[in-house]
Amino acid sequence: MTAIDKTKKTSFTQSMPLHSILVDTTLPFDILVKEDGKFNILKTEGTLYTLEIQNDLVCKGIEELYTPVMNKENYINYVNKYIKKILLNKQIDDVEKCLITYHHSKSVMEELLENPDSKVALSRVRVSTSAIIDTLLVDQKALKSFIEIGGLNYSICSHSVDVSIYATALAVQLGLPRAELFRVGYAGMLHDIGKVRVDSKILNKKEELTPEEFKEIQKHPVYSYQLLKSHNEMNETILNGILYHHEKFNGSGYPHGIKGDRIPLIAQILSIADIFSAITTHKSYNNGKSTFESLKELKAMKKELNPKLIGEFIKVMTKACKVH
Numbered sequence: 001m002t003a004i005d006k007t008k009k010t011s012f013t014q015s016m017p018l019h020s021i022l023v024d025t026t027l028p029f030d031i032l033v034k035e036d037g038k039f040n041i042l043k044t045e046g047t048l049y050t051l052e053i054q055n056d057l058v059c060k061g062i063e064e065l066y067t068p069v070m071n072k073e074n075y076i077n078y079v080n081k082y083i084k085k086i087l088l089n090k091q092i093d094d095v096e097k098c099l100i101t102y103h104h105s106k107s108v109m110e111e112l113l114e115n116p117d118s119k120v121a122l123s124r125v126r127v128s129t130s131a132i133i134d135t136l137l138v139d140q141k142a143l144k145s146f147i148e149i150g151g152l153n154y155s156i157c158s159h160s161v162d163v164s165i166y167a168t169a170l171a172v173q174l175g176l177p178r179a180e181l182f183r184v185g186y187a188g189m190l191h192d193i194g195k196v197r198v199d200s201k202i203l204n205k206k207e208e209l210t211p212e213e214f215k216e217i218q219k220h221p222v223y224s225y226q227l228l229k230s231h232n233e234m235n236e237t238i239l240n241g242i243l244y245h246h247e248k249f250n251g252s253g254y255p256h257g258i259k260g261d262r263i264p265l266i267a268q269i270l271s272i273a274d275i276f277s278a279i280t281t282h283k284s285y286n287n288g289k290s291t292f293e294s295l296k297e298l299k300a301m302k303k304e305l306n307p308k309l310i311g312e313f314i315k316v317m318t319k320a321c322k323v324h
């Protein structure tokens with residue numbers, strides 16, 4: 001194996017779960033392994049990834065591979081192309097499938113946030129949304145795995161994936177048809193995209209926000225709506241779900257202060273998933289709460305959220321956590 005020349009200014013931040021690389025495919029990117037804190041080139045772009053290579057990595061206990069950041073897009077494109085095949089592959093463990101789905105969804109969100117007008121990035125978000133739905137529908141334990149993977153450290157991308165997963169789980173619990181599940185999951189991924197238009201100094205501010213700064217943050221659902229509307233292909237149900245995801249059942253929310261069932265169902269679902277994600281996620285200024293404590297907090301929000309939906313959400317999350 002060749003060690004990487006560290007004098008070259010390359011960063012190796014794109015990690016890849018081992019089983020996101022399928023046997024018998026030609027690699028469109030370099031594969032690096034981390035050994036003794038150093039990145040070494042294992043295989044270069046254009047190599048056929050064989051079972052022998054995979055077995056060797058498994059034997060060494062390697063679970064994570066890397067690719068140079070300049071290869072990141074090729075890797076994302078590769079997983080986007082093969083994600084269905086990965087999810088159908090019986091050789092890959094279900095927990096690993098959840099990890100790959102989560103990892104990929106986060107990567108495509110990062111890509112979209114870097115380039116919110118990109119139709120290609122948006123199309124990859126659609127593929128990862130479908131992967132989340134397939135995983136949740138096929139594997140009884142998937143929600144539990146996703147809860148364990150998510151919520152570790154806050155970023156807009158991981159929060160978006162978490163909201164998409166929790167909202168989809170609630171939509172499945174409500175018995176919504178597949179087309180609706182997709183709208184809910186897709187809206188979950190995209191609900192906070194408008195934050196790219198809010199000054200990062202305000203978004204990352206650790207001290208208390210001034211009233212003006214707070215008002216600016218509260219514009220993000222409108223920014224999300226406008227940004228996605230400009231794509232011209234976005235369904236109105238999805239757009240309205242996103243626009244109203246901070247409305248409250250008692251009319252105390254924003255941007256319009258609408259209440260009760262005037263708030264579209266998708267927005268009501270997103271709102272519960274959004275608050276649950278906010279309570280459970282670890283942030284620099286506070287530790288995320290446990291699933292149980294977070295559900296207790298949600299239960300106390302009967303005025304702000306639809307009580308029937310809170311009840312269904314508690315049911316589905318409790319059921320997930322009991323699965324062994």
Ligand SMILES: [Fe+2]
Nearest residue numbers: 191192245246
């Ligand atoms: Fe939001």
Ligand SMILES: [Fe+2]
Nearest residue numbers: 159191192274
């Ligand atoms: Fe959010």
